[in-house]
Amino acid sequence: MRISRRHLLRRLAAGAVVTTALSDSITEALADGRIARLKNLFNRTVQDERLVAIGMCDHESRLTVASSAFPEGISCDELQRAAMTPEAELHISGGPVHVGMHPVLSDGGHVANLVLLQDLSFILLQRQQCSRRHVPMLRIPLQLR
Numbered sequence: 001m002r003i004s005r006r007h008l009l010r011r012l013a014a015g016a017v018v019t020t021a022l023s024d025s026i027t028e029a030l031a032d033g034r035i036a037r038l039k040n041l042f043n044r045t046v047q048d049e050r051l052v053a054i055g056m057c058d059h060e061s062r063l064t065v066a067s068s069a070f071p072e073g074i075s076c077d078e079l080q081r082a083a084m085t086p087e088a089e090l091h092i093s094g095g096p097v098h099v100g101m102h103p104v105l106s107d108g109g110h111v112a113n114l115v116l117l118q119d120l121s122f123i124l125l126q127r128q129q130c131s132r133r134h135v136p137m138l139r140i141p142l143q144l145r
Contacts, residue, residue: 015100015116018045018054022114026056027106035065042067052097055079055115056104063115069094070117079115089120096120 022045029038042054046067055066057076071092082090083101090099100116 014118015102018051018116019102019104019114023104023106026104026114027111030111038065039067050119052092052094052117052119053115054117057101057113057115059110059112064112066115076113076115080113083115090117092117094119 022041025041026038029035038056042056042065046052046054046069053067053070055063055070055076057079058064061076061080063070063076074090074092079090079099080101082088082099088099090097097117098120100118102114102116103110104112104114
């Protein structure tokens with residue numbers, strides 16, 4: 001599925017906003033050694049209808065904490081590769097998602113990467129609805145003959 005440039009830019013902007021909003025909590029939890037509390041924070045954050053899951057990868061590309069809906073069996077390396085493709089798309093059991101890999105920065109520098117999986121099924125739905133509106137219009141001249 002090809003994502004329009006406009007939708008991709010919105011996704012990137014949304015990912016940056018989420019990362020910025022969570023970065024202080026993440027750096028504090030890492031400094032205090034209380035990474036487990038981030039799971040609750042991630043679970044609350046994914047209540048947005050288009051945000052499917054959040055995870056955090058450390059410097060060794062290990063998934064250290066993730067929201068409950070984060071797909072199992074996907075490595076941080078796989079997510080990084082998907083995020084670097086032009087469409088940044090990954091297919092999981094719930095459908096296609098946009099993979100955003102965002103650096104979490106503190107005063108001391110880069111501390112982790114936040115992985116955001118954002119639902120893309122709404123784009124498919126929009127395309128289907130658009131096709132339904134336009135296809136009948138194309139059939140009208142054929143029926144008049």
